[in-house]
Amino acid sequence: MKTGLLTxxxxxxxxxxxxxxxxxxxxxxxxxQGIACAPAGTAGGAAMVAARLGVPVKLASALGxxxxxxxxxxxxxxxxxxxxxxxxxPGMPTSTTVLAVDSKGRRPNFHALGAGMLASVNxxxxxxxxxxxxxxxxxxxxxxxxxxxxxxxLQAAHEAGAIVTCDLISPQGSAxxxxxxxxPFVDYFMPSAAEALALTGTDDLDAxxxxxxGFGAKACIIKNGGRGSHVVLPDARHSLPAHVITPVDTTxxxxxxxxxFIAALxxxxxxxxxxxxxxxxxxxxxxxxxxxxxxxxxxATEAAMRAMPLGxxx
Numbered sequence: 001m002k003t004g005l006l007t008x009x010x011x012x013x014x015x016x017x018x019x020x021x022x023x024x025x026x027x028x029x030x031x032x033q034g035i036a037c038a039p040a041g042t043a044g045g046a047a048m049v050a051a052r053l054g055v056p057v058k059l060a061s062a063l064g065x066x067x068x069x070x071x072x073x074x075x076x077x078x079x080x081x082x083x084x085x086x087x088x089x090p091g092m093p094t095s096t097t098v099l100a101v102d103s104k105g106r107r108p109n110f111h112a113l114g115a116g117m118l119a120s121v122n123x124x125x126x127x128x129x130x131x132x133x134x135x136x137x138x139x140x141x142x143x144x145x146x147x148x149x150x151x152x153x154l155q156a157a158h159e160a161g162a163i164v165t166c167d168l169i170s171p172q173g174s175a176x177x178x179x180x181x182x183x184p185f186v187d188y189f190m191p192s193a194a195e196a197l198a199l200t201g202t203d204d205l206d207a208x209x210x211x212x213x214g215f216g217a218k219a220c221i222i223k224n225g226g227r228g229s230h231v232v233l234p235d236a237r238h239s240l241p242a243h244v245i246t247p248v249d250t251t252x253x254x255x256x257x258x259x260x261f262i263a264a265l266x267x268x269x270x271x272x273x274x275x276x277x278x279x280x281x282x283x284x285x286x287x288x289x290x291x292x293x294x295x296x297x298x299x300a301t302e303a304a305m306r307a308m309p310l311g312x313x314x
Contacts, residue, residue, distance in 0.1 A: 005058070016290045137186070223253075253285055
């Protein structure tokens with residue numbers, strides 16, 4: 001019986017500090033409210049959030065052979081993420097991001113490249129994809145995934161009956177060619193609005209979604225931050241509002257939206273309702289620091305979805 005979620009792609013350590021509205025002069029010290037660190041990334045962050053929401057998760061990526069890598073593995077395993085597909089790359093550091101979150105929740109960041117960009121497909125990952133009920137792909141741009149290996153993985157998962165979702169992170173122009181390979185095997189393509197518009201060269205979310213549907217995606221869910229999300233399903237199009245919150249840290253909102261969507265689908269929710277649950281998941285994450293924010297459980301998130309006010313539909 002097919003069970004659980006496999007995520008593949010980037011894993012990093014996020015070190016988040018807030019609020020930072022200006023850097024101190026020289027070597028001065030400024031007191032701030034909080035600092036947090038947690039595994040993150042298109043694969044790592046989604047895995048952490050899905051596990052918190054009760055989904056059995058395996059993570060396929062890579063870590064460096066350093067203290068940061070050991071910390072990331074420990075934190076993932078404490079969150080009940082299966083790390084058996086998370087090898088160590090000798091001589092490499094672990095991908096790490098430092099985020100200076102300002103008082104409005106914005107997050108200028110500094111990223112040090114590392115092993116997390118070297119997620120790859122081997123026999124064990126391929127078998128995990130065939131056994132998974134869901135596969136979340138966050139590997140577009142990965143040097144060991146682009147050009148065929150990633151598409152082969154998604155094809156294997158798709159043909160085995162998995163529900164396949166796909167996200168992006170800072171896509172380059174070459175991402176369009178890769179998406180043409182991937183999207184025929186993707187059930188729900190889930191870019192941000194900025195990514196979707198930049199890649200397609202349009203200023204209209206429906207037009208951008210149509211490009212991705214033309215590449216083969218079955219549906220397109222475009223995350224639009226505080227404006228909510230634009231949901232293009234095979235039978236209808238919807239604009240869903242975001243919850244009205246005071247954001248603390250929006251770092252992992254996109255990854256948490258994807259994970260919340262998958263968690264709701266895994267409970268048998270219809271896609272549009274799963275998007276509403278995903279919206280609530282992202283809202284809870286945004287109200288605290290780092291990957292999990294104020295997220296507690298599936299049940300608590302469902303209750304928050306009913307209770308938190310919604311903004312206007314854009």
